[in-house]
Amino acid sequence: MNITKVKDIFIKELSIEFRQKFALGGIFLFATTVVFIVYKSFNNINPREWTILIWIIMLFAGLNAIVKSFLQEKKETYLYYYTLFDPIDLIVAKLLYNFMFLCVLFLIILGVMFIFTGFPVKDYGLFFMGSGLGIFGISIVFTFVSVISAADSGSSTMMSILALPLVLPIVLLLLKITTVSVRLLVDTAIMDDVMMLIGVDFILLGAMLLLFPGLWRS
Amino acid sequence: MNGFWWKIGGALIFLYVLIGGLVIPIKPGITSVTPSNAKSGEEMSFNVVGYNTHFLAATKVRAWLKLDSIHAISAKEIQKITENEAKFTFSIPANFPVKEAVQPLSLIVDNDVDGVFVQPNAIFATVADSSTISGEAWKSSGIGQFSVVKGIKFPYRNILNETIRNTFFHIALWFAMFILLIVGVYHAVRFMNTGDMIHDIKSASFNKIGIMYGVFGLITGSVWAKFTWDTFWTSDVKLNMTAIAMLIYLAYLVLRGSSSDHDRRAKLSASYSIFAFVALIPLVFIIPRMTDSLHPGNGGNPALGGEDLDNTLRLFFYPSIIAMALLGTWMSQLLIRYEKLKEKVLLKNQ
Amino acid sequence: MKKFLSLTFISLCAVLPLMAQGDSLDFLRSTGKIYSVVIVIAVIFIGITILLYRLDRKLTKLENQIKNEQ
Numbered sequence: 001m002n003i004t005k006v007k008d009i010f011i012k013e014l015s016i017e018f019r020q021k022f023a024l025g026g027i028f029l030f031a032t033t034v035v036f037i038v039y040k041s042f043n044n045i046n047p048r049e050w051t052i053l054i055w056i057i058m059l060f061a062g063l064n065a066i067v068k069s070f071l072q073e074k075k076e077t078y079l080y081y082y083t084l085f086d087p088i089d090l091i092v093a094k095l096l097y098n099f100m101f102l103c104v105l106f107l108i109i110l111g112v113m114f115i116f117t118g119f120p121v122k123d124y125g126l127f128f129m130g131s132g133l134g135i136f137g138i139s140i141v142f143t144f145v146s147v148i149s150a151a152d153s154g155s156s157t158m159m160s161i162l163a164l165p166l167v168l169p170i171v172l173l174l175l176k177i178t179t180v181s182v183r184l185l186v187d188t189a190i191m192d193d194v195m196m197l198i199g200v201d202f203i204l205l206g207a208m209l210l211l212f213p214g215l216w217r218s
Numbered sequence: 219m220n221g222f223w224w225k226i227g228g229a230l231i232f233l234y235v236l237i238g239g240l241v242i243p244i245k246p247g248i249t250s251v252t253p254s255n256a257k258s259g260e261e262m263s264f265n266v267v268g269y270n271t272h273f274l275a276a277t278k279v280r281a282w283l284k285l286d287s288i289h290a291i292s293a294k295e296i297q298k299i300t301e302n303e304a305k306f307t308f309s310i311p312a313n314f315p316v317k318e319a320v321q322p323l324s325l326i327v328d329n330d331v332d333g334v335f336v337q338p339n340a341i342f343a344t345v346a347d348s349s350t351i352s353g354e355a356w357k358s359s360g361i362g363q364f365s366v367v368k369g370i371k372f373p374y375r376n377i378l379n380e381t382i383r384n385t386f387f388h389i390a391l392w393f394a395m396f397i398l399l400i401v402g403v404y405h406a407v408r409f410m411n412t413g414d415m416i417h418d419i420k421s422a423s424f425n426k427i428g429i430m431y432g433v434f435g436l437i438t439g440s441v442w443a444k445f446t447w448d449t450f451w452t453s454d455v456k457l458n459m460t461a462i463a464m465l466i467y468l469a470y471l472v473l474r475g476s477s478s479d480h481d482r483r484a485k486l487s488a489s490y491s492i493f494a495f496v497a498l499i500p501l502v503f504i505i506p507r508m509t510d511s512l513h514p515g516n517g518g519n520p521a522l523g524g525e526d527l528d529n530t531l532r533l534f535f536y537p538s539i540i541a542m543a544l545l546g547t548w549m550s551q552l553l554i555r556y557e558k559l560k561e562k563v564l565l566k567n568q
Numbered sequence: 569m570k571k572f573l574s575l576t577f578i579s580l581c582a583v584l585p586l587m588a589q590g591d592s593l594d595f596l597r598s599t600g601k602i603y604s605v606v607i608v609i610a611v612i613f614i615g616i617t618i619l620l621y622r623l624d625r626k627l628t629k630l631e632n633q634i635k636n637e638q
Contacts (some may be wrong), residue, residue, distance in 0.1 A: 121520035144493060148486050152477050161472050162490065166497050200500050207496040211489040214410050240605070380602040387608045434615050438608040445604035547615070552623060556630070563633060 001091055005151040009085065017101075031061045031109045039068045039116040047120040050113070055171055057109055059138070062102050063163060066142040067156040088209060088218040091143070095208075097218035099139040106135055123181040126190065130177035137170040140204045147215055173197050230543025236540040239386040242530070246271040247374030250335035251325055256343045259312035261294070264341065265303050266325070269374065270416050270494045273298040277363075278372040281306045284324045287420070289315050289356035302517060315356055321345060335374070363516035370530045379508050381445055385531055388438045394542035398428035398550065399467075403495045406488040406555065415561070418484035423553035425491060429467045436461060440538035466494045 017024060034057050042049060121127045142163055149158040164201070173193055180190045245543075256262050263444045266281075273279055281293040295307040314321055325340035372382055405421035408414070439457060440450045449455070470491055477483035 025235060048356050108406070141497070148473070148490055151482065152473065152486050157477060162469050166494065168462045168465070169459075169500060171496060187500050196500060200497075203496055203500065204493075211410070211492060215485060215489050236609070247634060296599050352638050378601075383602075383605045387605070391612070430615065430619065434612055438611050442604055443603045443610065453629045539628070545616075549619065556623060556627060559630060563630060 002086065005085055005089045006093045006096070009090060010097050010138070013093065013097040019196060021039060025059060025066045027105065028108060030064060031057065031105065032112050034061070035109065035116055037110045042117075045117040047182045047184055050117060050120055051182055051184070053173060054113060054180070055107065055174055057113075058102075058106055059137075059164075059167065059171065061105055061109065062135075062142065065101060065105060065141070066098055066146055067159050080117040080214070090207065090216070091147075095139060095143050098143050099136055102135045102139050102142075103132070106131060110142075120182045121178075122183045125156060125193075127178065129182035130174060130181065130194060130197065133194065134170055134174040134177070137197065137201045137204060138167050140201065140208055141166045141170070145206045146182055147212065151215060165194045170197070173200070222546055225548050228541050228548060229482040231537045231541035235390075235534050235541055239383050239534050239538070243371050244270055244382065246333060246335045248325060248340065251337060254341055254476075255299060256308075256310050256323075256341050258310055258314065258343060258345045259309065262307040263295075263297075264309040264325075265435045266306055266327070268304070268335075269325070269379065270302075270332075271327075272301050272331040273304045273328075273329065273564065274301050276331040279304065279329040281328070281563050282326045282397070283308055283310075284326055285315070285321060285356060287292075290326075295480040310343060311356060313351065316342075317351060319345050324443060328364045331367070334364040370533070372530055378446060381442060382521050384442050385437070386534050388435065388442055390535060390538035390542050391435045391438065393539040394546050395428050395431035395435060396426050397539075397543045397545045399495065400429060401547075401550075402428055403492060405474075406491045406495075409412070409435060409484065409488045410492070415480070415484060416558075418488060418556055418558045419437045419490065419561070421488060423557065424548040425467065425470065426553060427472065427550045429464065431465045431542070431546060432460065432467065457494070463498050466498065470494060472540065479534040481521060488561045 024190055038053055038057070039045070045053070047128065110119075145163040146159055149156070149162060173196060177190065177193055177197070180186070180193075235549075237336040247295055249269050251267075252265045279296050279298065281296060282290045283293075284404045291308060291311065293306045294309055297305040297307075299305060306327075321343045322339040323341045325337045326334065328334040376457055382418045382508075405417045405424060409417035409421060443457075444450050453532035473490055474487045475485060479484065501518075506536060
């Protein structure tokens with residue numbers, strides 16, 4: 001793995017993102033609209049609903065956002081990348097970029113939710129640590145699945161079919177951690193869940209790093 | 219694996235499980251005791267309804283109310299009504315050897331046909347005068363010298379009754395599913411290493427049969443839950459986790475169905491199935507232990523062992539897993555042979 | 569599609585008898601709920617039969633294809 005190359009790809013992704021401002025705006029608009037619809041239909045959101053809604057919105061907005069990470073570029077571009085970069089460099093850069101992007105998206109959704117519905121979280125440390133770990137896991141799954149669906153048919157339908165069942169375990173863990181962090185539930189062993197989330201992240205990361213070079217060749 | 223004997227073996231073991239699992243009777247047990255409350259110092263008679271009991275056929279029926287390992291009282295009068303129903307009269311002593319105001323008592327019944335059976339916490343006795351502690355009236359004779367009955371029987375569980383036999387069919391199905399899916403993943407890994415299409419075919423076939431077993435498991439689990447807990451779907455974690463596992467594998471089937479290019483399909487589905495399996499490991503084995511579950515093996519216990527799987531059940535449970543896995547392998551083998559033939563025909567046409 | 573249909577069929581077979589809560593089907597819960605075991609075995613049996621049937625159909629198709637070529 002070559003750190004400078006990872007950095008190069010990362011910066012390239014970032015600059016492409018900022019050149020296409022409409023895509024960024026679209027995702028922002030998506031998040032805001034969904035939060036607004038949810039707010040108008042519930043009017044008064046209690047903490048339990050808040051914890052569930054925030055992850056559902058996050059999941060779908062994130063799915064929309066990540067789909068294009070491998071789908072947006074043409075086959076020829078990939079052939080060009082193939083001659084330039086090591087697959088591990090490429091996937092790590094893409095993963096880091098997706099992770100950063102999802103974190104920003106999460107903060108945006110949190111902000112919008114804060115304006116409309118308030119912020120019931122009591123245990124900030126647990127909430128942000130759990131969310132960060134969970135988003136890292138989600139971005140691993142999404143990145144890997146976007147590689148598969150890009151190689152398969154290039155359709156975004158395949159992406160959601162493949163990705164949603166796979167992130168379910170992570171989302172369930174996240175829901176539990178969030179519920180504890182808003183103090184709806186008292187669980188002294190919540191650190192076990194966090195450790196489990198870390199474990200899941202590492203397992204998935206390892207699987208992805210092992211499997212990607214084989215996929216990349218095709 | 220083209221031998222013949224393991225297929226026959228699988229079928230024979232399954233037959234053994236089917237016959238043995240259905241024919242061997244359930245141990246006698248107590249279904250209900252009415253009334254379930256008692257007061258100290260009174261003479262009370264309890265109507266006891268048993269399951270698989272032989273009160274009339276038995277020559278000597280004895281019964282005790284047990285407080286703890288050394289204190290018990292024996293029944294004063296025993297009136298047999300039918301084979302499965304009897305009336306036991308106890309005179310409950312005024313003083314208890316312990317201090318609490320309400321004491322759970324276990325009912326122990328013993329006869330020479332059925333042997334001994336117990337209903338834990340059958341009666342809750344209210345102690346009127348809990349200040350005097352005396353174990354005088356609680357020294358009962360005869361307890362400990364139970365009748366010994368020969369022959370193997372399956373254990374009796376109060377809500378489960380006969381459905382305990384589903385252990386051999388429903389639970390064994392899950393274990394066989396795991397074996398098949400593991401074989402599927404093994405072949406996926408082999409495919410990623412060698413690029414040999416035969417491993418792709420094998421992996422897909424084993425996964426397909428594994429998914430089939432999983433779906434059967436969900437359906438049969440639903441049926442069992444309907445009988446025992448009266449709902450089709452419980453919030454039981456193991457059930458829901460397996461449902462998620464099935465969703466992931468159904469996505470795998472969609473992926474396999476979507477692509478027309480053989481080499482690409484093989485590569486994609488192999489890597490997806492490895493990734494999915496890796497995601498499943500924490501899912502099925504770790505997360506269910508976090509919350510209460512209806513299934514045995516929660517709260518840090520090993521999933522097998524303890525009271526829920528006693529030796530007579532083991533006698534059929536393990537063979538059942540082996541039989542189901544062998545039969546599943548047989549079915550996968552048929553699928554593999556079909557796919558190979560199809561491949562050949564396709565190649566000839568080109 | 570066929571797969572989906574056969575799945576629905578199996579689940580219906582298993583579930584329909586239980587949906588009816590009337591007295592007429594109370595026997596399903598009699599004798600210590602032994603009928604749940606019967607249904608479980610029946611579901612496994614029906615499922616395997618459907619698998620075999622489908623495989624049979626597919627093989628017949630393949631056989632015809634080979635025959636036509638010769």
